[in-house]
Amino acid sequence: MDKQSSYEDLSDRARHLLRVLIDRYVRDGQPVGSRTLSRESGLSLSPATIRNVMSDLEELGYIGAPHTSAGRIPTTKGYRFFVDTLVSFRSPSRGEVRELQSRLGEGAESETRLVESASNVLSRLTHMAGVVTIPKQALGSLKQIEFLPLSDQRVLAILVVNETQVQNRILQVDRPYTADELKKVSNYLNQQFAGQTLIRVREKILSEMRQTRESMNRMMSEAINMAQALFAAAEREEGAGYYLAGETNLMDFAELSDVEKLRELFEAFNRKRDILHLLDRAMVSADLQIFIGGESGYHILDDCSVVVSPYSVDEDVVGVLGVIGPTRMAYERVIPIVDITARLLGSALKSLD
Template sequence: MLDQRAQTLLKTLIERYIIDGQPVGSRTLSRYSGLELSPATIRNVMSDLEELGFVSSPHTSAGRVPTPRAYRLFVDTMLAVHPLEAAVQQVVSQVQNRLQPASPQQLVASAAQVLSNLSQFAGVILTPRRSQVFKHIEFLRLSEKRILLIIVTPDGDVQNRIILTASDYSPAQLVEAGNYINTHFGGLSFDEVRRRLRTELEALRGDMTTLMQTAMEASTDVMAEGAENVLISGERNLLGVEDLSSNMDRLRQLFDVFEQKTGLLQLLDVSSRAQGVQIFIGGESHLVPIEQMSVVTAPYEVDGKVVGTLGVIGPTRMAYERVIPIVDITAKLLSNALSQH
């Protein structure tokens, strides 16, 4: 679509805009592009690029700024991603050592902080789907007809749920019910336990059967709640990004995204089905609700199976060649740490 001259000028314009944050004029393009072109020729090329939708002209300046379409072309065909600079590699190495002894939940939280610290933007992670299998459950009587259900998963995750029952159960009855479930069904999914309970509990008293059925239904609910949760670190970093914070409506919209998380969840879910680093650019992708925002993501794994997605949220005017390796390497480090846990 673009000849070599137009590509070089567009690439130069994007790179200068990322660095300076100011509309780029023909004089700047002449200085940094390495092309010996007259200002008139450069203006003609810019006019062509504007007609094609790659640049736009702010009303207050004669210079031009890249559009989402330009950023997409840039990251897909023009971007040279270099290895992380030595200083960042040292930080990543330190993080890798710090991740090793932590629990899965701590590993994920640490990875979100790593992404935020290294990028100076916001780190975001779609946490692993909660296991639907339980290792151990326990019932504790809170009061008449109120029971605390404690669920322990094979990876050590502990979830609680209060059950309201039609009957009042004694502590001894609750211990009996918990022991029966743990002995006969430990290691199975709650759906499988519920199926077996329908046929295998006829020998138990009816009221105990009701308790166990209620427990299985509540267990399925509590494990499903937040099964895919979005964890965000460093969102306040974005307050210092002029592209996002200079407009109050835009800033309010940005924090609505963090508050609701629904759109981010959908975006991360989409990227978890892809391989490698994905770049979602605002104004181009319907998954990114703000035109001045981009999200760089990568899936992470446990034992070769994708369990979640992580990424960096920042301005469209970000240094992609620096953020992409940060996201890529952090995903690999987190995958290794979770697989070794």
């Protein structure tokens, strides 16, 4: 379905006035009256005619009236119509692109530095909050897996990725294992999977787990089960975090400056759960997404918009990045910045491989 077909059939005049109203409100944050629209619209219309059009837009739910003003402001529906059908995107300037490339280049020695740099530059360029999830360990090649026995039916798993990255995790297993048994498990997994990307290793492990147990001997079955436990533990850790920068920028927007509202918003940032759930929804999409106001499904974000895009390495989505700000954001500028940052971060991560 065409995006425009889901909206009422607005006249060209109504669309133009809605766009002018949103542009003006985004610029200065003040409700927009008919006289202002008459002056800035470039149309030869009287304030009375413009008031009639505004009345129609309000009745259809595209604009609303704050209690303290005779002017009008966009609603979530108005912003959604604007983003879907009216906005003219503005590509980042050469200077902004150079800064993105420079900032991401500075962090090129590690994934952590790259992600942190990406969140910082998103915040700096948009003057809002920049968020980047920690990349899932889909990129990188498996060099070696080792398992060492610990007490209380625990095993230390050592994962070596890309020659130099070493990750240690403790697994709870269903029985005690000897060092010799774990050595056989390690040897089998290294023979089967060394040199392959982690995402391919996970896919093969899941595929082998679906095979009938009769087709595997005990050692093979235990090796696959232990590898699955290792990757499940890794996914739990990866899903636990993101880098957030510039959240204090949100205090500069009057509509978000209420102390109680800010407290709840910052608590949500610290709690991470709700924000991560929202970002996870973007992980399943190959496209940039925009959640405006209540579209996020989280009350704490009712006055916010979240512009997010997945970032990929070799066509595998490994994380999400974006910007959190007020619904009154410059979408025509923020959306292209998020889009190009996602592409540059994916390229920078690939260069680590």
